[in-house]
Structure formats: C-alpha cells, structure tokens
Amino acid sequence: MVGVKQKEVRIGMIGYQFMGKMHSHAYRDLPFFFDTEARPVLQAVAGRNEAAVKQAAEKMGWASYETDWRRLIERDDIDVIDIVTPNHTHADMAIAAAEAGKHIIIEKPLALTVEQAERMAEAVKRNNVVHMICHNYRFAPAVQYAKKLIQDGVLGRLYHFRGNYLQDFIIDPAFPLVWRLKKEVSGSGALGDIAAHSIDLARFLVGDIHEVVGTMETFIKKRPIGEMVGGLSAKVDSDQMGEVTVDDAVAFLARFENGTVATFEATRFAAGNRNKNTFEINGEKGSIRWDMENMNNLEVYLTEDAPGLQGFRLINCTEDIHPYAGAYWPPGHIIGYEHTFIHLIYEFMKGVTSGESPRPNFEDGVKNQKILAAVETSAQTKQWVTIDY
Template identity: 75%
Template sequence: MVGYKFMGRAHSNAYRNLSFYFNTEVEPVMQAIAGRNEAGVKKAAEKMGWATYETDWRRLIERDDIDLIDIVTPNNAHVEIAIAAAEAGKHILCEKPLALTVEQADRMLKAVQKSGVVHMICHNYRFVPAVQFAKKLIQEGRLGKIHHIRATYLQDWILDPNFPLVWRLQKEVTGSGAHGDILAHSIDLARFLVGEFKEVVGMMDTFIKKRPIVETSGGLSAKADANHLELGKVTVDDTSAFMARFEDGAVGIFEATRLAGGNRNGNRFEINGEKGSIRWDMENMNLLQVYFTDDEAGLQGFRTINCTEELHPYAGAYWPSGHIIGYEHTFINLMVELMNGIAKGYSPVPNFKDGVINQAVLAAVEQSANTKKWVEISDIYKHKGNLINL
C-alpha cells in the first residue's frame, strides 16, 4: 500500500479483517507499506499490521513478493504509481477520484488494459448493504421507470476560516475541492443505481479564498496556529452543484459542499420511479427507506428497512439481524470483490473504466460552471481528442 493516513487506515483494517468474515479464494497478505516519512510509515506499519515498510513506493513495484498495489496517496500521485504498477504486472486498487484529469485517467485505463492486470477504484459506498439492496429493487423493476434522483453530499470540516490550507484545498495536488473529493461519490452512486449521464449544467464556488499556511497538514483534522498570520490561496471549490439528464431519460440534482454546518458526512440520495421511491443516508447507513405506490390506501408512506437480514447483500457475513455494521465494513465488502476478481482474473466494478467515466462527468460539470452552458458528457471525450472508446 502506498500511503498510510485516513484511507490507509480504512484499507488496512479491511485487509486485516476480510478473512474473519468472508471466505475468498485468495486472501490478502499485508507485505509492505510505503510512505516518505520514515518515522511515520514505520509507526503506521507496526500499528496497522504491515510486515515491512519502504520510504519509496518504487521499491514496492520492484518487489517479487507483492502482487497488488493499493494507492491511497493524494490524487496527484495516482497516475504515476498506477501506470508503473500496471507495467510491472501488479494488480491495482486506487482511491477516488482516479486522477486529476480525464487525460490522466485515460492513460491509467489504457495501462491496465494493456497489461491485463485486475483493477478497481475505491468507491466504497456502493458496497453498503442498503445501497446494494436499493440496486436490487431497481433491477427487479420494483420502482418502475426511474424519473428522478436528487443527491447531496454535505460536510462541514472546513467551515472555520482558520482551518489550514491542507492538500485537499490545493488544485495542483487534488484536482478539485468538494467537487472531486465527495461529489465524485454521488456521481458514482447515481451511475450505479440510475445509469449513465447524458448532459449536465452546473456551478462551483469558493467562499473562503485564503487560509493559513502550515508546514505539514493532517488532513480532515488539521489545525493551524492561532497566531499564524501567513495565508495562502485556496485554489479549489468549496461547493459544487449541478443538474443532469441521464441517457434513459431520468433527471437529477446534485450538490456537494464542505461548508454545511452540522453535516459531518451527509451523503444522501432519494430516487423516485413510477412505482415507488427509495431514500438513503450514510449517517444512518444500515437503513433504507422504501415507498411503493401500490400499497393499500391509508397505509401508504415510506417504510424503513434495516438492511441487516441475511438476504441483504453482504449482511449475512456479519452479525444477526439488527446488529448494525459500520463505515469500515464498506471497505471489507469492496475487498471481497477485489479478491474474487484477482482469483478469477477479471476486474470487478467499479474499475478504472468507471473511474474514467466519473472523471468525465466531473470535467463536464467544471466546464459547464465556466461556460454557464449545458455540456454533454460525450463532448468531453471529443474535446479531449476522442480518447476513450466507451
């Protein structure tokens, strides 16, 4: 694994606990972790259960005892590491968003396709049992033709103007702000549940344009010296919102912000079809609200399903009904698919192709925000030199 902070902890926990809950044909062995700070990566390796550590990710690529490279670095490092791993014949799991641009994402996709390695992108929210069950209801036609999706992803961790200028606020490192960091998840869930985007129109804004500069940043929980007066420019969005039309005729409304006070991780969606509706909220991730139009008059309304029964996807591997699971289990569920893919030689979804499409939707919204016009997703590929044959 390359990197060891927030996502490094989440992925490490999943590797450590996967075989406790699931039987897969291959099981992960935590051979080595890489990070530039030797003291930090050594401590992380000891705490999280990695057998060895390296201070240069290239050493992981060179090692014969490593088959899978897991990329949990800041976004600007994804493309170089992924392409090097693919050329060395290593399977790859990469955090989202896949890259900084559509061109980079396409290069990564071409590299894994050329080498034939197994690849996935870590959109872990797909693997919440309630979300998987929502997908099952939609596939079975229980909601009929889908008309609407409205999705929000609201956080508040940078609401304080004195929160420092961490890497997630610097375009050259992260690509975009709330747009690529969290709205990418909403886009992926919409593709998973509703279908492909056709066109979008959006807007993006930055409300706090300068923040304190710090020598090191700890991510979502970073702090700046109250007496530190040197400020740096925020070069990404604080908020992103857009409307969308889907290929199948559905319409959608999406919003993401990291300045919505009181929302710690408000990843939510509602989908409306001709026969019913579903609602989901990550902060109550085990619960799915479902409404069917053919319910008896007088008893109609949303019912709440606790998706912890054995028949709910992945839930049967954990605890008895009603004994809820948490955020960390979404990564375990994703790793199950990754291990099965490695065993059988295929790339489970979401994979790098999904990552490229997600990147194209992100790019289309950003282009729309700049031009104040509707943008077709297909035009992004044409505008970028018709890079991708989808």
C-alpha cells in the same frame, strides 16, 4: 494447531493516512467475516517519512515498509498495489504498477484530469491487470439492496435522482490550506472528493449521465498554511495565508441517458452535516432514500402498497437477505462505515482470483472523471455540457 489453505494475495500499499488506515483494516477483517479464495497479506507499505511509515506499519500490521513507492512496485513479493496517496500522484503510480504487472486498487478520484485517467485505464488494460477504484458507498448493504430493487424493476421507470453530499469540516475559516484545497494536488475540492461519490452512486443505481450543468464556489478564498493530521482533521503550520484553488461547494443538474433528471450537490460548508451522503430516487412504482449517517437504513416507498397503508418503510438492512449483511450479526445489530470497505475489498479479492476487474473499476473511474470535468467546464462556460464517453 490450525492451518490455512487460502491462496495468499500480497498487498503493497502506498500511503498510510486516513484511507491507508481504512484499507489496512479492511484487509485484516475480510477473512474473519467472509470466505474468499484469496486472502490478503499485508506485505509492505510505502511512505516517504521513514519514522512515520515504520510506525504506521507496526500499528496497522504490515510486515515491512518502503520509503520509495517505486521500490515497492518493483518488489517481486507484491501482487497488488493499493494507492491511497493524494490525487496528483495517482497517475504515475498506477501506470508504473500496471507496467510492473501488479493488480491495482486505488482511491478516488482516479486522477487529476481525464487525460491522466484515460492513460491509467489504458495502462491497466494493456497490462491485463485487475483494477478497481474505491467508491465504497456502493457497498453498503442498503445501497446494494437498493440496486437490487431497481434491477428487479421494483421502482419501474426512474424519474429522479437527488444526490447530496454535505460536509462541514472546513467551514471554519481557520481550517488550514491543506492538500485537499490545492488544485494541483487534489484536482478539485468538494467536486472530486465527495461529488465523485454521489456520481458513482448515481451511475451504479441509475446508469450513465448524458449531460450536466453546474456551478462551483469557493466561499473562503484564503486560509493559513497547514496540513492534514489524520482523518479529516488538520493543523495550521504557519501564520502565512495561501489561496484556496479548489471549490468549497458544487451543485449541478444532470440528465441521464435513460431520461432520469437529477440534481447533485456537494459542499464542505453545510454546518451540522458531518458526512451527509444521501440520495433519493423516484420511480414510477416507488421511491428509495438513503443517508450515510444512518447507513444501515433504507427507506422504500411502493405505490402498489394498499391504500391507507402507503408510506416510506424504514428498513434496517441487517437481515441475511440484504447483501453482505449475513456475514455479520443478527438483524438490528448495525454495522458501520468501515464495513463498506470490507465489502469492496471482498469484491476486489474475488476479482484478483477470477481475473475480472470488479465494478467500479478504472473504466468507471474514467467515466466519473469525465463527468467531473464536464461539471467544471459547465461552471466556466455557464452552459450545459454533454459527456463524451
């Protein structure tokens, strides 16, 4: 019989839908692929519907469950609170968890408002707990490698960032009015849900954003009442119609503190684009392109390549040299979306061990939230808005 010597980190997760499934899987898979000092234990999961949370716990391997998230936070046998609930619950939960001395990992966006986000950041700081926000796309090997190239100066001075996040899952007007389409629950639509990811990628790769001007649009203004049923699917509950109170699409221009000029676009109305999270960065010495739908690939162009041989290289980032990729399979044997979360959890576990909150953390979340807010303000005032960090 074999034994285990790692330190156990006991996780308590609030919520168990799409991201709950994703996080659960990442906790389970982490020790298989990576060596970490701290090993996550799926201690307890919380949800209001007892039958549902019980079934989720069984299916996903949680040792126990709670029907009241406050009870979960109170438990002594929990080291980390993982928050995967709709956005309007984030602030209360995170602050309560911080006050209880739990480390916190939370889904994006951090909160509904900058004010909430700042209170949350203040709470984790005051209570000295480790905190992280789940912008998972940073953790694709290709994106990490892009970061390395930029840091090493391979692209030189950066001129452009072009970040698009295109989806189409609500393009059908019969798609119901779920929580993601209600401002009081989600804060915003495409903006907070997916543009927030592009913003995080931009901040990670390029730096801080100085100012923005944007526009938002709700193409379908009324929808039948309904609810999410896992992933990004939903069902209609009623023949009643309700008002969509968030943006279906958002586009904005930005200028970074380092002078980079950027365009951002996020929409759920781009037919045929299921999860088209892409960026291109142009620098004085080269360019890079990435597309989540082929997330293992990175396209790199280098101006210093020999004349005649200049062209974008299609790099399959599955070599040992590409961050995290060495933990898996031989070159050319690709990984998928879920692995970005394994890497994120890997960094979080390292943070729990070291006591240092890994990036992106709540401070990143606050900055991201400020940009989201600035975009919304600019969409209303029709003017550029400077971000006040």
